[in-house]
Amino acid sequence: MNFKKLADKYGTPLYVYDFHHFENQFNELKNAFKGRKSIISYAVKANSNLSVIKKFATLGSGADCVSIGEVKRALMAGVDRYKVIFSGVGKRDDEIEEALKLDILMINVESEAELNRVADIAEKLGVVARISIRVNPNIDPKTHPYISTGLHENKFGVDIDTAKKMYLFAKNNSSLNPVGIHFHIGSQLTELEPIKEASQIVADLVRSLKAINIDIKFFDVGGGLGIKYKDEETIKPYDYAQAILSTLSGLDVTIVCEPGRFLVGNGGWFLTSVLYEKVNGDKRFVIVDGAMNDLIRPSLYNAYHKIEVITDKNGEISKANLVGPICESGDFFAKDIELPSTNHGDLVVIHSAGAYGFTMSSNYNTRPRAAEIAVENGEDRIIRRRETFEDLIACEVDYL
Template sequence: MKNNHLKLKNNIFHVENINLELLANKMGTPLYVYSRAAIKDSWNRYAKAILNKNCLICYGMKANSNLAILKEFSELGSGFDIVSGGELERALAIGANPQKIVFSGVGKQEWEIIYALKSGIKCFNIESEAELHKISDIASNLHITAPISIRVNPDVDAKTHPYISTGLKENKFGISIKNALNCYKTASKLPFIDIVGIDCHIGSQLTEIPPFIDALDKLIPLIKELIKNNISIKHLDIGGGLGITYKDEVIPDPKQIIDSVILKLKESNLDHLELILEPGRSLIGNCGILLTKVIYIKHSEDRNFVIVDAAMNDLLRPALYQSYHEVKPVAPRTGNAKEYDVVGPICESADWLAKNRLLNVQENDLLIIESAGAYCTTMSSNYNSRVRPAEVIVDDCKYYIIKNRENLSDILKLETTI
């Protein structure tokens, strides 16, 4: 196949002039392949949406935290939404501006809080009153003021998979909107705490605008109550969560959401607030693919199986969320297709990448697993003592290795016998 220029519906994955068969032969499979051009295109959708607006985009790096990916977004102007000290280390390693880093997550440990305070991050998104007191105590001991934003749980249904819903009252995230005002009052009295914002994140893979507006309709009265109580804030963080097209989803443009939020703020005389967004999946999800090779074709009484060298340890989303990823052969064959389940070598019935797909394939054929830029390599593991894939980024007709494939010695070197 001379050229492999793949159009992935809501975004463009640019393979440019890279021959995927030659790349797979050189690098081996499974292999993650990202497009630098697609990353820029994806970023530009947000950049155009915030042009001449008081907005900050903080890439949600849990979606994909490869250093090369982070460097691309940083150079394009992005800040970062982090959820661990390890992610802070990654952001600082590529030279990110700490004043454009927000720290989310329900279980921040003491060392992580100290690291973030000493690094001078933009703010902590507080997820519990216990966390608020801990940060105040640590900040007091260090004599460093901690900028904080309280993550408010608005009890809004994001209409997404329950595992990636974060804005309902039964979710572990944030502080109930009923208790938020009292929490802000507590924060205003604590030493070495500087209240700078309000935060909300209702879920992931959102495909509609109304859930964002529903959350905002609950936040605006709270912000006005804060003002009445002489608690001033500088920013509103509406989180991320905008989805991508995996199959046939129709996704709003970021501009639609941003314009809708800014209009609501203007109508409420709150347009002086800086608006922060934390997109992850919508920036990187459709900028990457997973290449995998067919090992065996298996026919049974009830099912047909394509057994490939990628597995649930490389791509967990189908097993975890029953997620859909398009599967296409690199070099399509002529003839009749059959219905197959695409499965991996791991000894789990949940080790499947795709079910009920019409394919015409043979052993050693290469398959493309689409929309693999987000929540794929970051969720990978060494289950069954399998090494994790290499990662490359393509730029026009060149490719660059941005993560070497592990080898067996890599996954044994931290262990000892007694």
Template structure:
């Protein structure tokens, strides 16, 4: 059994709360669907991460692709974190959030010449280079500049991880990184370049990893390369070990900051240089929820459909890689007057203990949870248990949607791009306004 509710997202008198605000009261002010974040939960996660890694002198760079809202980036900056970026757009956002260039790392397998130039001119602290072709382009561009840049070659360590095939990044056949033998060759080739400081190795083996063993194996392979290079007189002064630390989506599987920090520290005991990690999901995911309203409970065979006003354009992860986000009711008063919330179970989630008392099985119905978009893939969950009293107009809440959710939003089916809201105690702040079709059509004149 695993609890997904926290001190910041919890039930009180049958009402789901984010800090001091009930979801129902927020929805009275902001039309559904919308994303909603707990500032306190985000800060708690950052604090736990810093306590785990900074004790070992490990630098933390937030992986912006998880959630690049400016308000969230400013909080990361205020907490002293650097950022890991994968586009010029993310670099622009980092600058707008006040993050200094010396705390920016630029990753990504397909950086354009324009993006490379912008990063050089910004003065970022490190390029994570992913191919011989990218390194050659950087070298040619440096003929126009006088200030050197720091280079870490991203190694593909060919380490298998137990995660979805669409979020593995460190095995043979993935587009990311450079094979070990080629890494050595490139390091040697550019070691004496006057403006390319070849001083680092990087890796990222995947996302939603819940076991430390793959990290230990991959780090060992990086250190083998370090030993070879240093034996030849070349100095490796930086190891970027990526992120991908798994969180609990309801099955009890996760990887704690403390566990992975200890693994990294033990594996790099003999490494004399800077060690960097790039967490994203593990900092922000459980600080966010997606609030939606039931449009219809459509009677059908073999199961009824719970049709929400949120759709795949708002929450892409289920369609993209069959992710499951636990779904709970914002108000359980009509379901069970004695329960503060309900325990939901499904074949996908094994068991998710979301409260202290569960609805009786006779009070549950299994439904397919879907949205209104005209695609069969607009499905959030199949054969999912909800209260048999669920009806049109009820508020439903997807948990753990702070990462890789709002950033994937689109206007597909000419739907609005939904707002984002930050909650701080009893304060409600819209941190991204709804982007309407009128807004979008202005660009089509």
């Protein structure tokens, strides 16, 4: 990947995506479940660019969506409506109504209160809502607490006993069709045992539901497969699939898997240019034109991203903080890392930025968001133009 050429052509800050990487990751995971009915549903939140979603749609992917906006993105990009799942803790009535009218595969319900709202809205519309219920198996995923979702202390899903009550309610409600079950214990998972343990708990629940004639057709294992940012030992897709399949003995279900980071994380890079260096006391700062509004993971999670400086200068290497222009002390990409001395205009490449990069970016400090570039078949193309000041103020009216 010629990052310097791309930066010169499109400017910085810039996101670059390798679509071949996306395809290879998708096929590896799909093949891991070969021989069993399965749907790989891309987690749109990881990278919601329409061209990215379309790429996965052409490969046969479904879509895991956590807002009605993501649902509409998926359908616009060509995802089959019967492979679209609408999840999320807090769905407004208008979102539920629109999802039902769009006739997607199922709505993933997170609470008893939400199930009641779905039932009422479906009855009002005169339709039957296909639903799944998100079960919280209370398994420690061994990941960052901000991206852990499978413990009772997290806001997601319901416990086993509550889930049973909800399924019985759904079975006896003419406006509901309980077709699926869902669990997701967290993101950036690198240990297999918690996944297998959670799958076993939920599979046993499916068996008990089938015993009372609640026919679960879709077994949704969520996403969360981790990637290598630094030195993580990651889970092989084959081992992941085998662990889940080992819990499903005797169950005739379609496995739904919702990868996001696994598919796109290491197929994306964030490019930013050096503005200048400064030294405060004994602290060195390398200041770049990208900022926390462009890539917030280091500020939010203290997340590690490999950082590469592309420079013509063979300068001395010393410790530095790599920081942006935003008026916050939390605006950094890395602290106390070894960097060569830099000149104005040198290029900095931040790796593993394909997931939760642009999609979490903002316009804080009235900064336009970066452009996004796709590289495929030896060609590069712009898939989202750089924002302008006019874009930023377009929705602001009656200020005079």
